[in-house]
Amino acid sequence: MKTSPRIYAKAFLSALGLGVSEELAIKRLKQSLVKRGEHARIVEVTEEVEKLMVNEKGGKVVVIEFARAQDAKARKNMLDLFDKKDRVITKINPRLVAGLRVLRDGEWEYDMSLNAKLEKILP
Amino acid sequence: MSYEIIEKLKKEIAGYKEDPKWQAVGAVVETADGIARVSGLTGALSQELLEIDTPSGKISAIAFNLEEESIGAIVLDEPSKVAVGARVRGTGVVLSLPVGDALLGRVISPLGVPVDGKGVLVGDNNTPLARSPLERSAPDVVSRESVREPLHSGIKAIDAMIPIGRGQRELIIGDRQTGKTAIALDTILNQKNEKKRTICIYVAIGQKQSKLAQIERRLREQGAMEYTVIISAPAGAPAPMLYLAPFAGATIGEFFMDRGEDALVVYDDLSKHADAYREMSLLLRRSPGREAYPGDIFYLHSRLLERSAKLDEAHGRGSLTALPIIETKLGDVSAYIPTNVISITDGQIYLESDLFYQGVRPAVNVGLSVSRVGSSAQTKAMKKVAGKLRLELAQFRELAAFVQFASDLDEATRSKIARGELLTEVLKQADGSPQPFYHTVPLLYAALNGYMDGLARDTVRDFERRFIEYLDLRHKEDVITPLADTGVLDDKTEEALKHAITQFKAL
Numbered sequence: 001m002k003t004s005p006r007i008y009a010k011a012f013l014s015a016l017g018l019g020v021s022e023e024l025a026i027k028r029l030k031q032s033l034v035k036r037g038e039h040a041r042i043v044e045v046t047e048e049v050e051k052l053m054v055n056e057k058g059g060k061v062v063v064i065e066f067a068r069a070q071d072a073k074a075r076k077n078m079l080d081l082f083d084k085k086d087r088v089i090t091k092i093n094p095r096l097v098a099g100l101r102v103l104r105d106g107e108w109e110y111d112m113s114l115n116a117k118l119e120k121i122l123p
Numbered sequence: 124m125s126y127e128i129i130e131k132l133k134k135e136i137a138g139y140k141e142d143p144k145w146q147a148v149g150a151v152v153e154t155a156d157g158i159a160r161v162s163g164l165t166g167a168l169s170q171e172l173l174e175i176d177t178p179s180g181k182i183s184a185i186a187f188n189l190e191e192e193s194i195g196a197i198v199l200d201e202p203s204k205v206a207v208g209a210r211v212r213g214t215g216v217v218l219s220l221p222v223g224d225a226l227l228g229r230v231i232s233p234l235g236v237p238v239d240g241k242g243v244l245v246g247d248n249n250t251p252l253a254r255s256p257l258e259r260s261a262p263d264v265v266s267r268e269s270v271r272e273p274l275h276s277g278i279k280a281i282d283a284m285i286p287i288g289r290g291q292r293e294l295i296i297g298d299r300q301t302g303k304t305a306i307a308l309d310t311i312l313n314q315k316n317e318k319k320r321t322i323c324i325y326v327a328i329g330q331k332q333s334k335l336a337q338i339e340r341r342l343r344e345q346g347a348m349e350y351t352v353i354i355s356a357p358a359g360a361p362a363p364m365l366y367l368a369p370f371a372g373a374t375i376g377e378f379f380m381d382r383g384e385d386a387l388v389v390y391d392d393l394s395k396h397a398d399a400y401r402e403m404s405l406l407l408r409r410s411p412g413r414e415a416y417p418g419d420i421f422y423l424h425s426r427l428l429e430r431s432a433k434l435d436e437a438h439g440r441g442s443l444t445a446l447p448i449i450e451t452k453l454g455d456v457s458a459y460i461p462t463n464v465i466s467i468t469d470g471q472i473y474l475e476s477d478l479f480y481q482g483v484r485p486a487v488n489v490g491l492s493v494s495r496v497g498s499s500a501q502t503k504a505m506k507k508v509a510g511k512l513r514l515e516l517a518q519f520r521e522l523a524a525f526v527q528f529a530s531d532l533d534e535a536t537r538s539k540i541a542r543g544e545l546l547t548e549v550l551k552q553a554d555g556s557p558q559p560f561y562h563t564v565p566l567l568y569a570a571l572n573g574y575m576d577g578l579a580r581d582t583v584r585d586f587e588r589r590f591i592e593y594l595d596l597r598h599k600e601d602v603i604t605p606l607a608d609t610g611v612l613d614d615k616t617e618e619a620l621k622h623a624i625t626q627f628k629a630l
Contacts, residue, residue: 002153004162006162104145106148106163107148108145109146111143112143116143117139119181
């Protein structure tokens, strides 16, 4: 039975909370993943660690997908809408056609893309 | 035409109201063998329909296992399209199927998609069909009434000794190649002869495509597709399709039952259904139990078969009769799935390989076959005539071992053996030729009352054919029509029948 990334992330953070040094905690996390044959999930675990750390400080992990690259000013305007505690990641996704899509903590989505609108009009 | 399409599109765009809102989503973290493990979507419902984003569009899945950290979902499309990281959305609805009269004569997948190349399913005035959920609670006790109307199978041995009532669940069980499907198909074909039309649903679970094509052709050629729907989940379909197929059949049957009509659903077969469910359960890492089936395998079949019912007057008096089929291995009825389904159903028709190879077809083992509620639904005329048939055959079976010493036996034993042999011959019936009950009743009357005694075994078939032709030609008014209309063999009709048999024998 595979262990979920959230369990690894919680264990990692609680180790840090107990005073284990960062290097040792990272080393043991990697050893644990290799031992269980789940080393390919390191990215998922890292994302989960990041999410829990941001959540702990009262922030959210926000992924904003744009249909095309934004100029610096537009990007700054968008980032200014979020709290300083939030971790904001931007990505380019041409499949959106136009507009943008926001993902909060990997669990909530706000879709304002043209692709979503077209799918609603022409299901 | 193109102008109309453009206008419709313009209308759709003009009427579009933007209403973006936060929506719960998840992500695929693992996928294999038609199963996707999804993280997130913590508020998903059991059996909720999910949508998975793929490069070629959205595909559907069903939330099956709700676990602490993830959801085990079964993918309802090509599983190879699903990639790790794909976004998953809940829809808030459970899986449903289009239902309506437009389904009659069609072959559809368990998801309600036509697979016969005859176009999309549309209702009256090109409106979309209403949808009905695949999983629904069975009718409660209050809305049911007891089974008391007959559903004639057209098979002499069954209508006479193992009668089936509308709303009953009668299991057809036997080894491979013993004629299980043939009995179900004959029952469907026989509905053409019935005054009260029964809608038939044939659910093919894990059957070969070639066999299904043959069945469809046969039903179409004999005019039975007009009142039949076929649900196809062939052997090559993914396990979730095989799992869903009988529920789709029950859903369609319930649609007609709720309208006050009678429906018959054939599940061919539930052994393969149980195997598909076992495969899914093991892939979902549910604990295996006996024969590696999951713990809820009994509940799977009981909740499916409990949906068969005869509704009371307040609910329209519709009915849903079920004929589940189970394939046994080397005649072992005490295996796990056969005993489960035997205990759920209201009786079983047991087919035996030995009888089949002896030429007794349908190969019904009368001793082991039973109908627990059907006798109260049996047509009165049939009940009156065939009452002693089971006893006569049972006595014959006891004496059958002495057949080869017949010359050394006393007269009474010899006559019992002769009568048993005659009745066995009379009950033989060719595949695909169901017989209406108003023909079976006079024939059995003649056989059981000594009118056919002394007839050579190889002439019984010919006697039967000529006798029925004779009754149809000369005694339609006084024998056949009263029987067909009332279902009762009253004194007047009985006298006319006796007279007709005497006249026929004198010819």
